[in-house]
Amino acid sequence: MADFLQLIISGMATGAIYALAALGFTLLWQASNTINFAQGEFVMIPAFVMLFFLGPTVGAPLWLAFLLTCLVSMLLLGYTFKRLIVDPLIRHGVIPLVIATLGLAIGVKQLVKAGITAQAMPFNSPFPDGLLALGGLKVSYADVGTLLIAGIIVVGLQVFLNRTVTGRAMQAVAQNTDAARVLGINVRRMVLYTFLINAVLAVVAALLVTPTYLAKFDMGESIGLKAFYAAIIGGFNQTRGALLGGVLVGVLENLTGAYVSPAYKEGVALLLFLVVIVFRPEGLLGRREERKV
Amino acid sequence: MSNARRIALVLGLAAYAVLPLFLKSYGVYLMTLLCVYLMAVFGLNLIVGYAGQMSIGQAAFYGIGAYHAAILLKLGWPFFVVLPVAAVACFAIGLVLGFPALRVQHHYLAFATLGFNVLVFLVMRNEEKLTGGTFGISNIPRPSLLGYSLDGALPFFYFAYASVIVLALVLWWLLRSPWGRAFAALRDNPIRAESTGVNITAYTLLAFAIGAACAGVGGVYLASLVNFIEPGQFHLSVSLMMLLAVIVGGSGRFFGPVLGSVIVVLLPEWLRFLQDWYLAIFGFAVIVLMVFLPGGLLSLADRFKRADP
Amino acid sequence: MKRLFRNSAAALALAACSVASAQQGPVPIVGLVELSGTGATAGTNFDNGVKLAVKEINAAGGILGRKIDYQSWDTQTAPQTAKALAQKAVDQGAYVVMGPVFSGSIIVSMAETRRAEIPNFTGGEAANITQQGNPYIFRTSFTQSTAMPKLARYIKDSVKAKSVAMMWVNNDFGKGGRDSMIKALEAEGIKVAADVSTDPGQVDFSSAVLKVKQSNADAAFVYLNEEESARALRELKKQGYDKPLIGETTLTGQKVIELAGDAANGAVAHVGLTVDAPQPAIKAFDEKFQKEYHYKSDHNGMKGYSGMYVVKAITEKVGKFDGKAFAKALHGATIRVKDYPGVLLDVHFDDNGDLDRESFLVKVENGKQVVTATLPPVNPIK
Numbered sequence: 001m002a003d004f005l006q007l008i009i010s011g012m013a014t015g016a017i018y019a020l021a022a023l024g025f026t027l028l029w030q031a032s033n034t035i036n037f038a039q040g041e042f043v044m045i046p047a048f049v050m051l052f053f054l055g056p057t058v059g060a061p062l063w064l065a066f067l068l069t070c071l072v073s074m075l076l077l078g079y080t081f082k083r084l085i086v087d088p089l090i091r092h093g094v095i096p097l098v099i100a101t102l103g104l105a106i107g108v109k110q111l112v113k114a115g116i117t118a119q120a121m122p123f124n125s126p127f128p129d130g131l132l133a134l135g136g137l138k139v140s141y142a143d144v145g146t147l148l149i150a151g152i153i154v155v156g157l158q159v160f161l162n163r164t165v166t167g168r169a170m171q172a173v174a175q176n177t178d179a180a181r182v183l184g185i186n187v188r189r190m191v192l193y194t195f196l197i198n199a200v201l202a203v204v205a206a207l208l209v210t211p212t213y214l215a216k217f218d219m220g221e222s223i224g225l226k227a228f229y230a231a232i233i234g235g236f237n238q239t240r241g242a243l244l245g246g247v248l249v250g251v252l253e254n255l256t257g258a259y260v261s262p263a264y265k266e267g268v269a270l271l272l273f274l275v276v277i278v279f280r281p282e283g284l285l286g287r288r289e290e291r292k293v
Numbered sequence: 294m295s296n297a298r299r300i301a302l303v304l305g306l307a308a309y310a311v312l313p314l315f316l317k318s319y320g321v322y323l324m325t326l327l328c329v330y331l332m333a334v335f336g337l338n339l340i341v342g343y344a345g346q347m348s349i350g351q352a353a354f355y356g357i358g359a360y361h362a363a364i365l366l367k368l369g370w371p372f373f374v375v376l377p378v379a380a381v382a383c384f385a386i387g388l389v390l391g392f393p394a395l396r397v398q399h400h401y402l403a404f405a406t407l408g409f410n411v412l413v414f415l416v417m418r419n420e421e422k423l424t425g426g427t428f429g430i431s432n433i434p435r436p437s438l439l440g441y442s443l444d445g446a447l448p449f450f451y452f453a454y455a456s457v458i459v460l461a462l463v464l465w466w467l468l469r470s471p472w473g474r475a476f477a478a479l480r481d482n483p484i485r486a487e488s489t490g491v492n493i494t495a496y497t498l499l500a501f502a503i504g505a506a507c508a509g510v511g512g513v514y515l516a517s518l519v520n521f522i523e524p525g526q527f528h529l530s531v532s533l534m535m536l537l538a539v540i541v542g543g544s545g546r547f548f549g550p551v552l553g554s555v556i557v558v559l560l561p562e563w564l565r566f567l568q569d570w571y572l573a574i575f576g577f578a579v580i581v582l583m584v585f586l587p588g589g590l591l592s593l594a595d596r597f598k599r600a601d602p
Numbered sequence: 603m604k605r606l607f608r609n610s611a612a613a614l615a616l617a618a619c620s621v622a623s624a625q626q627g628p629v630p631i632v633g634l635v636e637l638s639g640t641g642a643t644a645g646t647n648f649d650n651g652v653k654l655a656v657k658e659i660n661a662a663g664g665i666l667g668r669k670i671d672y673q674s675w676d677t678q679t680a681p682q683t684a685k686a687l688a689q690k691a692v693d694q695g696a697y698v699v700m701g702p703v704f705s706g707s708i709i710v711s712m713a714e715t716r717r718a719e720i721p722n723f724t725g726g727e728a729a730n731i732t733q734q735g736n737p738y739i740f741r742t743s744f745t746q747s748t749a750m751p752k753l754a755r756y757i758k759d760s761v762k763a764k765s766v767a768m769m770w771v772n773n774d775f776g777k778g779g780r781d782s783m784i785k786a787l788e789a790e791g792i793k794v795a796a797d798v799s800t801d802p803g804q805v806d807f808s809s810a811v812l813k814v815k816q817s818n819a820d821a822a823f824v825y826l827n828e829e830e831s832a833r834a835l836r837e838l839k840k841q842g843y844d845k846p847l848i849g850e851t852t853l854t855g856q857k858v859i860e861l862a863g864d865a866a867n868g869a870v871a872h873v874g875l876t877v878d879a880p881q882p883a884i885k886a887f888d889e890k891f892q893k894e895y896h897y898k899s900d901h902n903g904m905k906g907y908s909g910m911y912v913v914k915a916i917t918e919k920v921g922k923f924d925g926k927a928f929a930k931a932l933h934g935a936t937i938r939v940k941d942y943p944g945v946l947l948d949v950h951f952d953d954n955g956d957l958d959r960e961s962f963l964v965k966v967e968n969g970k971q972v973v974t975a976t977l978p979p980v981n982p983i984k
Contacts (some may be wrong), residue, residue, distance in 0.1 A: 003812060009806050015891070035400070088584045094400065095347060098582040099540050102533055107576025108769040112568035114396065119646060120829045122861045129864070131842045140840045212836065212860055213805045214829060221530075222805060225411070232404060257809030262799060263419040265809070274408045278393045281401055322686055418801075426804065429681065431710060521710050525680055525909050555788035565675075569638070 005137055007254045011092070015250020016150030020205040021227035022234065022242035023154070024198035029236055030174035031194035034086055035098045038105035040224020042199070046206040047215045048112060049073070052122060062126055070203050078199035082192060105220070112217040125211035138279035146208050153204060154243055161239070165193050170194060229273040235286025244285055248272065294470050306458070321446040321516075326452040327558045329514040332460055334538050335549040336507025339464065341536065342545030343473075344500035345480045350390075350406030351535045353413040354383045354505040356511025356527030360417065362460050363430040363522050372436030376513050383509030387502035395501075402501070410529045417524035429523025433516050443517075453514055461505065465547065467503070476500065482547065537579060543589030552590055627673035627773050629664070629923060631656070631913070632691035633906075634701040634711060637904060638677030643828040643857045644703040644902045648725050649674045651906030654894055657942060665914050666921070671837075677702050681710040687741050688714035696720055697923050698913050703902060704827075705731060705774035712739050721932070723909040725902055727851065730777035734953040738929050740912070740955040742905035744874045746782040748956065749850055751874040752977055754786035756963060761846050763820035767796035769810055770836060771826040779825045781848060795819035804830055807837035816845070821846040824853050824869075828900075832861030839865035846870065854964050854971055856900035866966045870974075874961045875904040875946070878971040883943045911944030912937060936983055948983045959983070974977045 021039055028034045033206040036042070046069050052058065053065035060068065085104065089097040127145040131138040160165035172180040181187050205223070213219045226249055234245025249269040257265040276283060313321045337351045361379040366372065394405035417424045424430065435443045436452075443449045467473050475496055478489070516522050534557050542553025556575070566572045586592055607840040614884045633652055636645025637980040656672045663668060668674045669800065677684040680715075684707040691699050692714055697720045702708050705728035715722040716736045723740050724731060729747045732739060757763050763920070766787060770780040776799075784794055796817035798810050811834065814822050824834055824847060831853050838847065854923040877899050887907060890901040899907075915937045936950045949959040 005818065007809065007812065014808075053332070064890065066687075085342055085580060085584075089442045089587075092583075092587050096583045096587045098347070098403075099537065100580045101689065102537060103579025103583065105576070106533075106537075107580065108572050110569050110573035112569075113638060114573055118569075119857070120643070120832070120861055122832070124863070129839055138842065142840060142843075161585060189880055212833065216829070220618040225529075227406075253806070254809055255808075258812055261419075262810060262813075263801070264415065265806075267415045270411050274405070274412070277401055277404055277408065319686065319690035319693045322689060428706065429710075495957075519682055519685065521682065521685060523681055523706075526682055 002137055003258075004255075006139065007258055008251055009137070009139050010143045010146075011251035011254035012247050013126045013146040013150075013250070014019050014254070015230075015247035016147055016243075017205050017209045017246070018223070018230045018249055019243045019246025020153065020201045020208075021223055022151055022230035022246050023157070023239060024201040025195050025227050025231045026234075026236060026239055026242045027174075028198055029231075030239075031170065031191050032082075032090060033094055033097075034085060034090070035101070036198075037093060037098060037101040037224070038108065038220075041105045041108045042073075042202040042220070042222030043205045043209065043215065043223050044112070044215075044220035045077065045108065046073050046203040047123065047210040047219065048116060048121075050203075050206065050210075051123060051215055054124075062124070066203065066207055069187065069206075070200050071197040073203045074196045076199075077202060078196040079192065081199075082195045086195075095178075105224070109217050109220065116217070118217065120214040120216040123210040125216050126207060142211070149208065153201070157239070166190075166193065206219070226269060229269045232283060233269075233272055233276045235283025237287055238283065239287045240282050241285035245283070250285075310451075310454060313447060314444060316432065317448045321450050323559060323562055325446070325450045325453045325518055326515075326519035327516055328450075329511050330455040330535075330538075330558050331457050331550055331554045332511030332514065333508040334535055334542075334554050335457075335464055336511070337459060337535050337540045338504075338542075338547075338550045339507070340501050340504035341539050342543075342549065343468065343476045343480060344497050344504075346395075346497060346501060347400065347536075348406045348504070349403055349529070349532045349536055350408075350410035350413075350531070351412035351504070351508050352527045352531035353406075353529070354387065354508035354523075355512040355515065355535075356417060356524070357383055357386065358509030359516040360424055360430070360512075360523045361529070362513040362516035363433050364423070366433055366436075366516065367430070372513075372517070376510060379509045379513045380506040383512075384502045384506040387505030388498060389497045390505075391501040395497055395506055406532075407529065410527075412534050414524055414528055416569040417527065424524070427524065429521060430516075431521040433520045433522070435517050435520070443494060449518065453518065456510075456514065460510065464507075468547070472496075472499075493558050524559070539589075541579060541582060541589055543591030544590065546591045549589055606702070608624075611967060617972050618777040626668060630694060630696050631670050631672045631698050631700065632687075632694065632696040633674030633786075634677050634684055634687050634691065634699060634707075635674050636679040636702060637674070637676035638791075639677075640827060640829065641679035641702075641704045641707075643900070644725065645677070645679070645701070646717065647857070647900050647902035648701060648703045648906040650895055651903035651908075652889060652892070652910050653906075655902075655907045655910035658890075658944070659892075659910070659914055665917050666923070668923075669943045673955075674701075677707055677711075679704055679707065684708070684711035685714060687711070690877045692718040692720060694865065696798060698723070698928070699778055699971040700906065700909060701725065703905070705778065708739075709774055711733075711734055715739075718926070719929075721913075721928050723912070725905040725909075726775065728774045729782055730774070730778060732956050736955070737933070738914070738925070740909075740929075740932060741957050742909035742912075743851070743901070744961065745956045746779045746850075748958070748980060749872055749961070750779065750782040751789070751850070752868065752961065753850055754783065754790045754792065756872065757821065757823075758785070758790040758792060761821055761848065763792060763846065765793040765795040765817075765819040766848075767798070767814040767817040767819035767822045768794055768825070769796075769800060769805075769814055769822065771801065771802055771827055771830055772799045773827075775827065776825055776831065783823060783825070783850075784901075793819075800826060800830065800834075802827065802830070805833060806835045808841070811841050811843065813837075815841065819845070821848055824849045824872045826852060828855055828857050829861065831855070831858045832866075837863040839847060842924045851901055854966050855902075856898050856971070858900075859966055859969055859971070863969070867968065868888055868966065870963065870965045873964050874959070875901040875908075876962055876964050876971050876973065877904065878933060878964070879962055879973055879976075881939075881947065883939045883946050886943065887946060908944065908946045908949075911942050911946075912949070915942045915945065938983075949977075950979070950981070950983050 050065045053060045127142045169185045170190045173187045230245035234241025252268045256268040332357045337525040340348045365375045394402045538553030538557040543549030635649040656670045660669045675687045684702045688711040703725035705726035706726040708726045770776040798813045847869040854871040933953045938948045947959045958979045961977045962973045964971045
């Protein structure tokens with residue numbers, strides 16, 4: 001029984017990381033119809049940027065490296081990504097943008113592979129090693145820490161979106177861009193904020209996931225895919241959906257790996273994804289999209 | 294097709310047929326690989342370019358065809374029986390996959406094909422008794438044509454080359470037929486097409502299934518060419534590259550796949566000295582292409598045409 | 603008349619030179635190495651080891667007076683690519699092919715080098731590599747069927763474990779090791795309490811480690827590739843696993859220690875090669891490698907380096923560049939460190955291409971490999 005709960009908790013922790021990436025993914029889709037196939041790479045880049053700041057050239061402590069990386073990420077993956085790639089392409093429709101993000105994913109991966117290294121690099125965990133005894137259960141500090149941080153961020157984001165003027169404006173833009181514009185909301189700025197938020201979410205995800213995954217140029221592939229599944233499962237047009245989707249994927253994977261078959265661990269998220277697509281395409285928490293004529 | 298283009302086409306085909314005589318076995322292998330890859334990409338162009346759908350699972354059908362070939366050829370089935378079996382299997386699976394996915398929404402076919410690819414990959418990797426798992430299947434025999442063995446690099450090249458030309462001709466004929474004409478209508482304005490009584494879903498589904506069958510055929514040739522297959526050759530990333538090959542070449546243009554496949558299969562070899570930087574440049578070039586030339590490289594020709602008075 | 607004489611003398615000299623240069627030109631040697639993909643660590647290190655050896659050999663005049671022209675190509679850890687590149691190496695008239703390292707790749711690519719009768723050295727350890735009757739394949743490390751029994755004996759005698767939980771990677775390397783180890787453990791009367799398979803490139807080891815813990819075995823045998831070993835070690839530490847961690851070659855590799863950090867401490871492995879072995883030839887290699895590349899080599903670097911020197915040794919023994927003669931001469935040959943320090947340890951090759959030499963038991967302490975025992979070769983090298 002203790003094992004079962006432990007699996008659930010560590011599954012939730014892993015799932016929380018997927019949820020962060022899925023959240024950013026969903027926000028981008030809602031705000032600007034961007035399906036970002038490079039989302040996994042958006043997590044990979046901050047991992048390497050943090051390593052750079054932690055490394056001998058700068059030698060910053062972890063918290064400083066994290067903050068600096070957030071700045072770099074907001075600039076590169078937020079602002080530059082939006083201006084250089086999303087803005088010119090969005091008027092051509094969804095597909096060219098999707099293809100461009102595919103190209104971006106490949107380009108960035110290979111750039112890191114050729115320019116830095118094809119091998120994995122270690123990344124120190126922000127949490128201490130070891131187990132915490134929580135009422136009969138032994139949970140690792142890392143899992144608890146991950147859940148706490150992810151939880152704080154998600155809750156914080158919800159508060160921001162629902163309780164602040166800017167947040168409400170962002171939601172308005174997501175729900176009905178034209179109406180928002182008519183109401184005098186600066187649509188372009190709201191969309192930019194979404195991109196900036198995504199960039200920061202990616203850095204947090206990188207901080208939490210890289211200690212286990214190890215920093216490698218292709219680490220983004222599986223994270224991106226899981227984030228994608230999580231977003232779709234939860235509901236592409238609902239931010240809470242991303243959280244549910246991520247946690248569901250993480251927990252089910254762990255349980256499958258332990259009780260069914262380690263080989264089909266990857267398959268569980270996929271299966272859920274396929275089932276959702278066929279039977280409930282708007283996602284578990286999503287709203288049905290009407291086809292616009 | 295204008296006369297100038299016709300002549301260019303014939304010359305190109307002839308050149309490609311003669312080139313392998315001057316190359317050693319690795320060069321011939323690459324040229325054969327291009328022909329085989331092209332079969333799958335032609336199919337994908339039908340789905341993406343002509344029927345206007347996004348498919349990120351073409352490699353799954355490539356793989357299904359390849360595994361059919363590997364298992365059946367090793368059991369001693371003749372090549373020309375395996376080929377239609379694989380094609381029909383992929384066609385059927387394409388129908389089954391496409392039907393629920395297309396009922397929903399446009400980008401859901403993309404998601405469904407992505408999921409399908411990952412699923413097929415997992416099955417290939419885990420079902421060791423059937424597929425050999427991560428170890429793959431080796432020693433796949435080459436076919437023999439009318440008693441003449443195709444074990445050699447050159448004979449198999451000509452066989453694959455002739456086959457892809459036949460496939461292209463079949464697709465060309467298909468697109469010229471009334472059925473194919475309906476596609477043009479679909480692609481340009483789906484709502485108007487529907488109002489004239491064209492059943493979008495049926496046509497799209499058919500296109501998807503045919504495209505899948507093309508990939509299956511390619512897979513059979515791949516298994517015979519490399520004599521070895523393993524799941525890694527049919528990973529999601531291969532589907533993504535095939536999609537990029539279609540888009541970069543020019544989606545919806547008949548020869549787009551040719552240009553795209555050359556860029557994806559041959560160029561990395563010629564530019565091997567650039568190694569990983571090649572793919573980095575390729576990735577960023579795709580972005581630039583999408584911004585300035587979303588119709589793909591072949592749409593450049595249009596720009597020049599329009600410039601003429 | 604004078605001009606005719608001068609011209610013919612020049613022509614003759616030119617002809618003589620070109621004939622001579624056909625024998626004097628550089629020797630083409632090709633490396634098929636995993637420079638990316640799941641095998642990037644192994645392949646890159648192997649390649650670096652070969653390159654270092656080539657550099658030294660060329661500086662000392664080459665082999666039989668000819669310099670080595672070494673090129674390495676990235677197989678991307680994909681067997682299909684390895685096979686195609688092997689074809690390319692054959693086309694380019696390579697004298698010898700080094701690599702691939704990964705068992706899954708060499709098994710497929712060696713068909714090409716075998717057909718062209720080109721000697722092919724590999725870093726792969728799967729037992730079935732040398733069980734295919736290929737006269738042109740040669741190892742640079744132990745076969746699992748030699749290594750595992752040595753390790754099983756250690757588990758019985760020193761660790762005194764009665765049951766072992768096995769975690770292995772599902773590829774040629776891992777499966778071969780698992781099969782050899784199960785056989786070896788059964789021979790020692792040790793029970794296999796858990797048999798956990800994992801995937802190449804796997805990132806999440808939480809359920810795998812949980813299964814190992816649940817089995818309550820006396821020790822865990824972890825047999826994964828480099829990156830996965832690091833991740834597994836980290837997860838084992840994270841879940842507080844406190845029983846002995848035992849591996850073979852990969853678990854305590856230099857790169858694994860670097861990637862796993864503190865989590866690697868306490869792990870024990872049987873290794874065929876380690877830069878921390880007390881032998882002077884190995885220490886010399888360690889220094890040279892660090893000077894050249896600014897990091898410590900792992901066992902793959904040693905495989906590549908020693909393999910290249912085997913090429914030098916046997917070619918000189920044969921006296922000419924003939925792949926067929928080379929293969930014949932290498933079967934049953936013994937090469938000693940005193941003649942060729944580059945081979946790092948006295949080594950004997952058998953008729954299958956397997957090698958026999960000393961090996962070591964290594965423990966990781968404070969982020970360093972410490973040799974705790976030296977084990978003799980199976981058959982003493984005379």
